[in-house]
Amino acid sequence: MTDKTATFLEYKALLFSIAYNMLGNVDAAEDIVQDTFLKWMEIDTIDIRHTKAYLVKITTNKCINYLHSARQKREEYIGLWLPEPLLNYNPNTETPKIESYHALSLGFLVLLEKLTPQERAIFLLKEVFSYDYWELAEMFEKTEDNCRQILKRAKDNLGKDARRFEVDLKVHEKILHKFLQAISEGSMEELIDTLKEDIVMFADGGGRLFPTNGQRLAAPPKPIYGRENVSKLLLSAVSKLDYINGLEREIIVANGLPSIISYSKGLPFSLISFELEEDQIRNIYLQINPDKLKQFKK
Incomplete structure (x- = not known):
């Protein structure tokens, strides 16, 4: 050298x-x-x-x-x-x-x-x-x-x-676990409890369509506003994703914050990150563009 x-x-x-x-x-x-x-x-x-x-x-x-x-x-x-x-x-x-x-x-x-x-x-x-x-x-x-x-x-x-x-990691981890439990159990009430009323969800799918249970799932082309709309969309998507063989979810650290990654047969399928405001989720960032998840392969 x-x-x-x-x-x-x-x-x-x-x-x-x-x-x-x-x-x-x-x-x-x-x-x-x-x-x-x-x-x-x-x-x-x-x-x-x-x-x-x-x-x-x-x-x-x-x-x-x-x-x-x-x-x-x-x-x-x-x-x-x-x-x-x-x-x-x-x-x-x-x-x-x-x-x-x-x-x-x-x-x-x-x-x-x-x-x-x-x-x-x-x-x-x-x-x-x-x-x-x-x-x-x-x-x-x-x-x-x-x-x-x-x-x-x-x-x-x-x-x-x-x-x-400005992030309190302990609070962030606590809310993330509550959020993950709510979507895993399909509990609308518990999920809404983690979200701010004026929450916004952003999703990036790169224009791709993803086959799930005989249907094709695509990222919303525009931001989703309000906790009821966000909750309904998340729970609907999770119910469809649960039909994917070998789907598993893990908590990892991305961009310095705990995040939720989903794998399908060992390949990264989605990554959920969020930011908090007053101990509730203010914004959700959902990444399902496979080109942007390459480094997360197991």
């Missing part, structure tokens, strides 16, 4: 964390980190004084360019688009898998979609990765005041919603 390779590997986890939180796409984040590595190996590094800052700048700029080019693809995406979840670990099968990566919750990644690529980059680097304004100014070739203005604009665009994502 060369010294340049060893230097890059020292920052690889950080670069992936930045790229993933910028893009919400695991494969794309890995590709950008690999592209950054190739560029790093090609250049003469003798005049580079701050290696970490240089690598972060390359990675961030590649992410910004990717987001600009991906906008058209997002508009053509069938149904709702949700970020690809990132597996932290499965307590039933293994020790932590990606313990050194910092992944924001799916709910926060969805919220960040409100921002322009540059706003998102500056918000993440300042608020999540604790970069100083002078570092941002050098990275983006702007003044510190400009960076402050961009961050303020980003926070204004996020509004009060950004405050929702």
